[in-house]
Amino acid sequence: MNTSTTNRLNFYKFFLLVLLIAFLNGCVGTKQFKEGKYVLYKQKIVAPKHVNKEELTKQLVQKKNRRLLGLPIFYYAAIYNAGVKKFDSSKYETKKEAISLKFDTKISKTGNKPNKIASLNTKKNIKLLKQDKYLKEGNLFMRWGEPLVYLDSSETQKTIKNIDNYLMANGWFNGYSNYNVKYVLNRAYVSYNLTTNKPYLIDSVYLDIKDARIDSLLNKHNYTTTLISGERYEQKKLVKERNSIENYLKNNGYFDFTKQYIKYKIDTTLGNHKLAINLSLLLPAAKSAHSFYRIDSVIFTADASSQNINSLNRATDVYKGITYRYFEPNYAKKVLNRRIFLKPDMLYSKENTLSTQSELANMDIFKFVNISYDTTGGNFIANIFTSPLSRYQFSSETGLSISSYGLPGPFVSASIKKRNIFKKLGIFEIDGRIGVEGVASASDQDNVYSNIESGVNIGLTFPQFFLPLTEDFKLKLKLHDPKTLVQLGVTYNNRPEFKRTILNATNSYSWRITKTKQFTFKLIDINLVRTPFISNDYLNRLKELDSLGNNLINSFEDAFVSSFSLTYTGINNYYGQGVVGKYFGTTIEPGGTFNSLWTSSQIINKDTLQLYSYLRAQIDYRQITPKSRRGKLAYKIKIGAAFPYGENGVLPYEKYFFGGGSTSVRAWKPRRLGPGAYDHTDEDGNVTYQFEQQGEILLETSLEYRQKIIGILQGAAFLDAGNIWTLEDEPTRPGSQFKFDTFIRQIALGGGVGLRFDFSFLLIRFDAAFKLVDPARPLGSRFILNSGFYDAPFNNRQRTEPVVYHFAIGYPF
Template sequence: MRRSFLYMTLLTMILALASCSATKFVPDGSYLLDEVAIKTDNKKIKASDLNVYIRQKTNAKWFSLIKTQLYLYDLSGRDSTRWYNKFLRKIGDKPVIYSEADAERSQEELGKVMQNLGYMRASVNRITDVKKKKLKLTYQIVSGKPYIIRHLNYDVSDNKIATFMQKDSANSLLSEGMLLNINLLDAERQRITNNLGEKGYYKFNKDFITYTADTVRNTYLVDLTLHLLPYRTHSDDAPKEHQQYKINKVSFITDYDVLQSSALSSIEINDSLHYKGYPIYYKDKLYLRPKVMTDNLRIFPGDLYNEREVQRTYTYFGRLSALKYTNIRFFETQVADSSSLNCYVMLTKSRQQSVSFEVEGTNSAGDLGAAASVSFQHRNLFHGSETFMVKFRGAYEAISGLQGYNSDNYTEFGVETSINFPSFLFPFLSSNFKDQIRATTEFGLQYNSQLRPEFSRKVASASWSYKWSNDRRVQHRFDLLDVSFLYMPWISDTFKQKYIDNDQSYILEYNYKDRLIVRMGYTYNYNSAGGALTNNTIAKNSYSIRAGIESAGNLLYGISHLFSLSKNNDGEYAILNIPYAQYLKGDFDYAKSIVIDERNSLAFHIGGGIAFPYGNAKIVPFEKQYFSGGANSVRGWSVRELGPGSFPGDGNFLNQSGDIKFDASIEYRSKLFWILQGASFIDAGNIWTIRNYANQPGGQFRFDKFYKQIAFAYGVGLRFDLDYLVFRIDGGMKALNPVYSSGRDRYPILHPDFGRDFTFHLAVGYPF
């Protein structure tokens, strides 16, 4: 504790000295822009929404508190040729010198923003407060009274477009009584344009829609009129009505090179064929089956041009792993006195085959080892964009501290293979249903063999699943069938005598017997950001929801009852002398990110789950149970070290698992410098068992006790953002330890012991 206090005191002194010299590199006659604030007299206008229009920001603050990078820069000497001065200036930020020109531009921008919101007579004043060489800048906004739309009129001479707009009037963003919000007016122009783009108006754009606003004298009321301008190819042409376009012909070009000219005459074509009336042009050999191309097409001859169907075609072809790029081009043509479009779907082939290698080091409770894997992937196995993958993995680990066993080594070998079809493969389903779902089908096989000093364990599994997403924010997964067979060919006598044959642990006994798991499940994922990431960082407030449910053993249990099968000595039904698991499991997870500014954000997370064994089982298989602690849970504890309930653990990780889980976290994230990001966090959570097991005392969930058994932890971390991945280092400290019901040990936050309460984590990716 004394040493920690000394370090904190030293750090405080350094920051204080740096703060005193914050203006060290500010020239005479200039000022350090120390603070920028926006104040408004209108509660409906949030200052945080206006920050984006400020041209000049202050030096960045770590965690919105300390201008650490400015202080690091100011710690450098004036001799810029010395290496340590160069280093400090490189990782630091030079002082932001107040600019009168930037302040004037910001003032003008804020005025325009207020006018766009309907406050036409708003005023923006700049207030500066200077102390020595530091300047505080405040933008004081007086919004005034807003302008209100009294009457809303439409000047649309094109009868067909007027009819479309009338039918769609319920979705209009404009209404009488609303503020004269220029942003909403522009959004309405774009909405009408998008609507007409789905009804054949290929050449329509929002510039054909204008407004006039007449103010009523001595009032803040406005009469607004929306005008539809006639179509003109050139400004001096005679006006005419906007034309609807039909699709005339659709052709495929399968060997388009995006680096070459986009002119059709420059594309190399050696051969062609016709499939269901669609010309398909290719260079040497057709690498995609024609049916795959037409099945993913949403643009059909004879239909009106529809921008939404064009985008759906892009989406569908983007799902095909055999393709790298898709480009859809339209050319005007005249057919029987009507305007038509010839459509060309231009496809660029991706790399069809690849091989990858992975090498990793492992550390299991201090036991070091290594693992390696090699995988092969083919992205167009049957010329239908089917993705085939096969992966081999091997691992070795030297195990220490074991006594009474013949070997000290752990070896593992595994192989997995899968094939993904870009279509919904299931009999007796209509084509319309398959077109609506647009699911991909995946079949998989896995085999894993583990040889430990204590036992030999083999797992074989097969799966059949579907994935689909009709919205970029939503993803669905349905596991129609997942069969796993756990086989224990050998268990050492020492392990049997110590853990299994002494009747002390039903959990151990259950999980070290041959077992069959036949399950099905559904998972729903929603992300409001829709993948809108900037350098792994969400650029705006967003949230995500993940929910899943799965069940196992119900079909086998029904068959067992139907045929009156006999039970084994443990009271379980068995198929081919292999007992099967039966349970129901549900999970829910919610995460939200709130962006404070371009460098700081706040993230929340709460999640939970329950797995309930019934029927043919009293225990949920270990692979389906929950554990707590670790880099993605309560970070004051190591992985599988917390719970269940107040159970302190007995050195066997199998006993530190449960049927119920709760996790919650709040994390403040701040960009530091270079690729470094910092975080401070508070975690809470634990696991519990549904039943009371003798080898897990205090682990059962009880309504009158569970809230007292929720563990708390706090800590800080570093993230190395490499764009393609985030490498994370977290240090967590216990704050409340549920193992103890009272006393000093229950509240380590008040009586911290670094050696006892600190846990270090290395991980890839954010915790949530």
């Protein structure tokens, strides 16, 4: 029997063993089943395809117990039962009595000292609340776990009522539901069955509005209703319509209007499953119309929290209709004016009010920004109250950090910030950082070395564009949070193979098109790169590659790298809870476009520095979808391409793409995947992942299921796929070139499991990843279950590393 067959048999044995363990442990958490009771094991909703199953699931009153990866293992119930066995309520009652006696005795001996008595009472209450928490929620195991959920017929009837109400609220007025229960051993399987019948459609919408001005606004001024004739009736659309009308009117002067004035009547007597909606907008009591407001004046108070007793000492200055009040003239009113969207004689607008508050808060100048309206005296006055943050701020931080290709290591960082630089509302900041990480050697993947990285940055940020733009255009930009950043920095990197210093200068502009979508344009991004040291082993490898036509060595010569770039980022609740979160980012970066300008002006000497010309682009999409009470499905796809077109034919080393590592395809060590079908064998015919592998094309995707197990502990199962490729055929790395007819067969696949420890402020991650498809192996033996997968030279597990372990900080994406 050959090695491949033996390994396949071992795999099947392992798989059967897992199934056996799952079967034998099927009773975990069920040993304390109550006699005559049935555990709610499964709930199923049978409904037509046009009914939203996710919304129906929310109608279930009882929630079944969570199980381990869907297996019949009630581990939360087992944990809860373990806690119940050790729980003794009398112990906590006794502790409460002892605490009360202890503190009451201390208080009685305190005498007439109110502050001390109050302090003792506070401590006493804190300790008593802790014991009350134990009495109410149980001990730690009981809080981590959950009791077994038994089928309750009364709760099932409530679910039926919820489903029927849902059908009514969504236009299925003649719909109905029922349920049936199947009992197997001590378990109950509940099936809810829905019949919707024909839905009621909206035939017409009538507006009954007594206020003439509001009637004109809604009928003549392009108000768009969400109630469309011919669509199915949905109660949530009525709620949305009420909110929409309220917001519309509040943005058109109606400061004190509320949606309680909006009423609906539904007429279902039209026949043919059609209905009419009558929308009535009521008038205020004893009034013939709703009041609307125009702003009489806008008052900006720059130091609302000042302790200066005599507020009469505040200076008053009017700039373009806004009254500024301050003790000291610290702010440029011209800049502030671009962030204030409230002006005299404008109609009151809730949207402009919130935008003003948001834009002023985003400047990182003010401690708080409050906006209120004063209607006394017959005037409508907008008051903007602000309080400045400390002009100087120092912060420092220590902790663990990790890059995409390394092991966690300690770091120390510090920053000094000065706000309102030059009294132009800008921010001047100096920050420094030094850290150590464990990284796989670029020339010896079996060893991990310390990588020292340090850097210092000096930056200036201003809340406006420093560009030759007209004042009118700058005012149009004010809703988009425009910012200018000028930054100068230096980074030092000390690796076993080389030492590298990068001096960087950037000038970038950022703006938002919505609250969740942002553009960043780097007009100037200049890097002066020096590599004063390259180890002999690595230098010899680079020279060997150079002699075979691979000019990677040029990437390690002293260089001048210039580029500009445009980046778009869209984030939709990616870090939120309970709903689908999405992230999308893309960058396009032309490099070396103006090299001729630098050389012709003799700013740069191309005889002593390498110059690069390239075009680099990258797309990154991620999504997190809730799948259960504590489970999430995370997905990522990343595509990148870089095209060098300069005389040296290479990219700066930092601009290449790499595969493998804790945030990439985890079944390969950092930067060891690919390129393409390159087989990683040396001149002796042995598999070696000695050297980092770079490429110009990247394709990478991941699918990961995450679930909370207990307390701070989370579990994960994942699949990663991807690879890197070169643009041109390389004799030194045969099979590395990207080709449309072969790249699919060169996608690497890895899978694995992991644990995460979520401390809220820090997440520590352990992943174990297995190679499932290895494109470096011959066709026909790339899949782990295929014959020949472990044939020579891939039978040396120490070299091929079928399992790779990662210790990291934070989620992989």
